Amino acid sequence: MNAKLSNPISGKSSLLFFLSFILGSLQIYAFQPSAKAFNEYKGEVVNERTGRPISSAYLSLNNSNISTITNADGVFSLKVPEDMTEATVTISVLGFQSKTLPLDYFKPENTRIELSETMEELTEVSLYKATNPRLLVQDMLDKKDENYLSDQSIMTSFYRETIKKGWSNVSLSEAVVKIHKSSYKDSKKDLVSLYKARKSTDYDKLDTLALKLRGGPFNTLYLDMMKYTEYVLRQGMMDSYDFSFDEPAKINDRYTYVVNFRERDESDPWYYGKLFIDAETSTLVKADYNLNVDNRNAAQEMFVKKKPNGAKVYPTELNYQVDYAQNNGKWHFAYGKAQMDYVVNWKRKIFNSKYKINSEMVVTDWQPYSEEEFKMNQELIRPNIVMVDDVSGFYDSQFWGNNNIIEPEKSIQNAIDKIKRKMD
Template structure:
């Protein structure tokens, strides 16, 4: 009884332990000018946790109680680090960062070969500088969309579990949503018409230029780019090269321009900012980067050193859609978990095709008050959220706690601004004049291949049959003649392949091929379309696919083996030479094929399906099939029974096929679909 009482109390005690944290608040300023520094990193680097300052320089950091003895560090690109013992901080903290001395005078003139050697060395050091084992992280993700007038349409954000494969493994990692929330600023119908973007939550993999070895790092592309050292600055009190790159005049192989930040000591890539050039932007399906209907895309990526290895800490992408609206993906890693990473359970994973907005919910204050997230670093958007609070929408999504709880990230992430600020990057997205293509992005389309085996319920009755093939007419000399009994059969085992083309994960075009397994002739080709519905979007996907197809099928039963005593003869424009010939009797059947398929997703690349078919024939004709025996390349012939050269008898009655070609039939197939 005593142990039972302890077990009942345990769930009540655990949350109290998990929620044991204290809050640090403050503001980060430029010591020289007194202006606020946004996106300064505030955290405990040894513990790989932190946050960033907002557009006004203010920050809120929630620290677990057991880290009270740690050191707080504040860093900003181009400024000296600030450090102080957390135990000695009482009340709000004002941090004044001192600009680092300019190192421009230390830049020596380097030829392009020397600069390329720096990049080569940094690439060679990737196995030493970045994790060679999978890692687990906690991250905070936010995405937003504006219209052509730059008014915000929606904002969605959430805490993510991240699983990144090692930098030796080119496979994509996994993402799980812990909890998300959203605010929509337009009517629902307008929201549906304005948002169709997916996979932004995969930013930890999509925008990791080091892991993906973007083309400006590839030695084969060095001739297409020009590189130069534009600065030497500091990052965490360590000097870094700032190497700018751009397209060599007229060389279309170069797809981007931007800046690389490389640690002068370890040769680690610590940061990059780059954008896709206009000509390269027109290319479709350039995954993992965004191209196609986008007018422009730019990326900002940061890394932070933890226990001697550099980990992704921030990734920001800002894309200008063809209507002029801005779509933003922002991921900030809030914690790098020690040890080898753990795979995210399948049912908790976000799929590449998921729209993050569809997976987020309303504001759960109890949940969010125990998490540090990230500040809204757009003053206009923050003001919009405040106005929504004043309109009592805060009870649904955001309240005044919102602006204080959006913290806990690392390093600086630049945002779109019309003018550059100290320590921030500024790009102008350029693109060729004229209208963008009218095609939708390639991500709307999908291609799936499936294979399986099953049975087709095709009843044939037991009967005695005689088949004859003659020289010119039934009154002529028989070339082949065979009389034998055909056993009754109700099912035909078959195997199938199918190729699917999907659009927007809803519409489906399918081409199907089916063949017999043994001792019969079964050849089907069908093409048609249908729909796909996911009935369990919040859990393991369970799909239902109704479909209609046009089917052409040849089906024949083997009657037996006939002796060819006649010698060489012509049939179906082929010369039959074999001494033994298999003879089959059957039908060519044209039908409408109606299918219902149910499938459950085993993993992101495979499904297990069960498919039921109902065929309604509308035309058929009797056929006799011949197959040579004993030859390396046997010939096959197909003959109609209404010609003068072929006759078929069923127990003395002429011209009756064993197949009920006018009756509806059923089939069932079980198999695997590959995505």
């Protein structure tokens, strides 16, 4: 999975996803979490003006490292230790004013949180008057060691991977993972161990193929631009991008520059997107970007590693998102999301098959690194892992215990309900 920096394409293929269309097996080891007493609060975050759900809203338990995020339906579940009854929760998301609420505002079910849209006009007077977007991005990279976690940590994260064929979910994978997050000053790769996992795949709907996504949790972890700068905005590639300012924004009540970036060389798959950079500290706090894959042959060669004879397989759309959170003045990876659309064209079939692959991971807790504790529990997984089948967890309502997770979206929940009915 290492990038060859002399070849920009190898960097892209190392960062992103590999598909395999051949059946295989891989054993996953997992250790069980210890049970702790907690209270669970469920609800939704909505737009105060329209009542529409707000996705990817970040809920952070203040004076702790506990957090979670809303799903596409604006729904959340937040698990809090019983001894933290006096805590407060901050809810924040791009384009809305942040809100801090006492924990006693939350209910076991049906908590409704309304956020107001950010109406303030963000003029140049409000910001710190950066005039050159390229120099701003360079300053962002130069201040990485200053702005991001300099100590090792152990992060608890929830990972979900779904594969849809048309409108039907055909594969569901979920896991709680432990990440040994090395310092942002260090070139060492992060280590990952599975804490608990479950998966179900309906192979009958996969064109008799076992579509496997290699990488598992690493696929979203490697979206951490500031840890893995060699993949997208590597220092030697700054001259390969065009940069321009977009309208500024506010995230978590902080002013941010919005910088558009776009690769100049469009002969191969190429990156473009937006960087959200904190105006005061030049910290990257969010990025939304894409990989253009109009060149089908190059895209197929880059991403599809195995496929059956008589089929053409290629990606048609690749979208990525990464968010960072702040703790004690230092920033760290908080959320990563990737959405990929694929087409399978069969030689003797009139209609092709369209697949949508979603992968996301949210950091729900983190602690200072303890070598003894991590070594005692670790069963490390490889960066090319393929999640294997283990459907038992889907009919266990207490499967995740006290771990914070991303609530399933409606379509995913429907698929899980079907799995449960099959088990009965």
